[in-house]
Amino acid sequence: MAITQTSDSEAYRDAIGPAQVTSVLPDGDNPIADYKMDADERVIVALGYKQEFKREFSLWTTFCVSFAVLGLLPSFASTLYYGMGYAGTAGMVWGWIIAMIFIQCVAMGMAELCSAMPTSGGLYYAAAVLAPPRYGPFAAWITGWSSWIGQVTAAPSVNFSLSAMILACGSINNPSYVPTNWQVFLLTTLIMILHAAISSMPTKRVAQFNSWGSTFNIIALVIVLITIPAAAKNTPRFKSSHEVWGHITNLTDFPDGVAVLMTFVGVIWTMSGYDSPFHLSEECSNANIASPRAIVLTSGVGGLMGWFLQLVVAYTVVDIDKVINSDLGQPWASYLLQVLHPNAAMAVLGLTIVCGFSMGQGCMVAASRVTYAYARDDCFPLSRYWKRVNSYTQTPVNAVIINAVLGIFMCLLILAGDVAIGALFSIGAIAQFVAFAIPIFIRVFFVGNRFRKGPWHLGPFGPYIGAVGCAFVMLMVPILCLPSATGSDLTASLMNWTCLVWGGPMLAVTIWYIVDAHRWFTGPKVNVEHAIHDIAEIVSDDPDEQPSVEPSSGDVKAN
Template sequence: MPGTSSHKAVSKGAVFADVDHDPVTTILPQGDVPYTDHAMDADERVIVALGYKQEFKREFSLWTTFCVSFSVLGLLPSFASTIYYGMGYAGTAGMVWGWIIAMIFIQCVAMSMAELCSAMPTSGGLYYAAAVLAPPKYGPFAAWITGWSNWIGQITAAPSVDYALSAMILAAASIQNPDYVPTNWQVYLLTVLVLIIHTAISSMPTIWVARVNSWGSTFNIIALVITLIAIPAGTTNEPKFSSSKDVWGTITNLTDFPDGVAVLMTFVGVIWTMSGYDSPFHLSEECSNANVASPRAIVMTSGAGGLMGWFLQLVVAYTVTDIDGVINSDLGQPWASYLLQVVPRKTALAILALTIISGFSMGQGCMVAASRVTYAYARDDCFPLSKYWKLVNTRTQTPVNAVILNGVLGILMCLLVLAGDVAIGALFSIGGIAQFVAFAIPIAIRVFFVGHRFRKGPWHLGPFGPWIGGMGVAFVLLMVPVLCLPSVTGSDLTPGLMNWTCLVWGAPMLGVTIWWVVDAHKWFTGPKVNVEHAIHAADAAVIDGVGADEDVVQDDASSKASASRPQTPHTVL
């Protein structure tokens, strides 16, 4: 397994983190305990027991962590960005039934992830869990695949959100001035500007980032509630609402596939919208009481997001009158087209303004979460030039270099805007499929392969954990091929209508797999321990952070014995 033990003489005053007393599943070799030269609080004992130094200030609380992840969900701007997939594949019945069905299984994935987070609250998150839980000798490869898929999903999130945000801003300008028609270059340049602003904000000290995201998430919730009230109250339709029979019972299949497959295809919008609840996992090293607060934030995000998102689906499904008019409007933004269809122009602009501000907050949350993932993987030398991306700025105590890297990559990816709607649309599909594959790998390992090597944290699912995890994994296995389906088949399928997700996500994943086989397996060993640690000796008084009373010096025999032990995860049941 990853890492090489650095057993050293332990001087008087060393403070140990006794992994037997901290509920963690760790990468440290069996029998080793980490130590520092200062007293540790509960949070630092947990992260040190996992093999990492405490490098961030823990200035996120349960609420502010939830705020970041809820901002990343960004229900209102997410729905506005993906309305094409839900409504455009299976109509209103696909929207309302699709959301319910998908959310049941997404909750299973979220709860299983929360259980892993409680046992391993690190920025590396899913990647760390895959490495620790995988069968012997397969840990580094499991971490490699999980990490790269998760990272690809993370770094595409902010660019796709900021692209949709820019399109909405320019659509609002078109509503104000019907003679104005935005060009792809204008959309791209505005997207670049927003990405630069988000990069700057994400480089600020942790407490400032937490405050910005707290304000943004609060606004997101308020804007969503206002929208849920304003659309039914302000609709100009006659009658105001469609019948329940039409909404729930009529599938408007706009694909070449059977109705059931068309409904499954609507899940891409749900999956993309709900792919941000892993953010508390990646922020856990900046959160106080992380092994309880972070998993709670994951479950709160998925639960609140699922319920409020469904309410929004219902409002739109009961009020939309012309699905084709929404999907194929000259405005180029289905959400703006829908609003103009059902409410007066001023009301439409007001709701669009709320969506734009919420979208800005969402993009900011995505940038913060992605930067922490980049930092965590660079800390373990996953990337070329990792020594630069893993640096923590001494002034802000945030991974500024990782933030800048993600910003530059986002600007480059958004060049797809210039290739047309189909090309840039691939970013949305990538975000969903890449994230959920990364979610499923460590959960699948925990369910099917882990055996006794998983030690539950303080937040867990009890005996239902494997069953809930198994349902989530089955859902992901079903959805991976569905997310790659185009809406048309046969002679109707052209390059412009092709679903390029399989290529845009599959090609990088194939590339990193080949890289592993050819070279990376020689040097990549998974999570790297960066704290001093020593063999668990009987003469070391180490319980719950109490320092050793005497000098503890390992003899050569102990060091050799430790070095010869297999590097297996340390767990105590």
């Protein structure tokens, strides 16, 4: 798109129209276009990027992807060990509701950023634009790599749990059958390939698939919430409220208060999908309103329904130790067999498996958009391949493929045992949480009143809500690294490897930035044709004569 000559800057600006977003284009710089852009394209162009995707996601379908990534039922099933195994039923019910209040603050702070900067780069882009002068590229580098590490490990960890649940069904039906690590790995690999194929489809098909999956997730969750209390076989059917709420079963070597804080890892991991609308915002219609709404809706609905599920399990569980240490190797399956008759337990486990498949696919979609966005700004080796958009599907197929290949290689950890593969769960929680907090922290403590709000915002409460969310993240980062045992009780199988599996790669990329990347990495790159001078000036048709500009990482500006 180009304009060859104009002497009427007002007419040009009328054609472009205003975009109520934070922009990386310097004041007075205008994108060049010879047609009238719609509202969504004005927004993305003001952010410095061409419109390359079809905008076929709505508020509902965007919410569906994020709710699929959230995957309450399979996520809860995968992390039941952390909630129940650290502090018992009181830790579950109190831990979830306390953590959700603070997680909602993080989600609202993120939504405010999304409204101002609705781009696939999401948190990475916001950190670059909002950081103080000279620190934008480094802030983007750290945020981007932490976010990407969390995103790329999400699908493998979800699919590993899904495979374990599927094979646990075989063990339930045939007690003599014991799944091998090779069988778990091969099944996980098959699921990864299926998810990659679905995620490479055209945007409309991906949206439809996730809409169906999330609808099923919601229906299945409601069915489970009704079925377990109604069909529980125990006598008495429910525990007393005093036992559920007032008795902390501390299975760690730390004080009760710390044990309850440690249960938050399950909440944080389960609730880590609400950033997906941010990454899908370039494919969403009315993105700077619909995407932030989807973020808050995902966190709010997910938090409330997740707490209901916590209550159901807390009131019906009989023997926590047998659930956690069952030979099945799957606490959720052990719990279901403990409280339900076998046929009902298998039915609920089947619903969980279908929901888990939808969740893994949602994780694959979100991760591919993050990979595409970062490759677009040359963050990765061979970025020119990963940032290509397939001409037929209009989706980043190459990004999907590289994520799937990396995920399959990660799943080789299954062959090394439970301790090694458990690292995928720990890295996802802390990596995403840190990435969520960095741009919110910068917005609250460094930008102040210079922040250009989008059409969805928190008004005067924005900085305070963001500060509360950041404080919670700072508290939880060391808690997420604690093992359940200390002293002589601490063994390799009980060790929390989060410090190593997240801290090691982050240390490596930090050293890479200091030694080399700071020379060539400048943060988000403008890829639209634009004029640094006033549009009234004559603009040449020759692209070699077009003026260029590097985005400003320190100043918050708006078109």
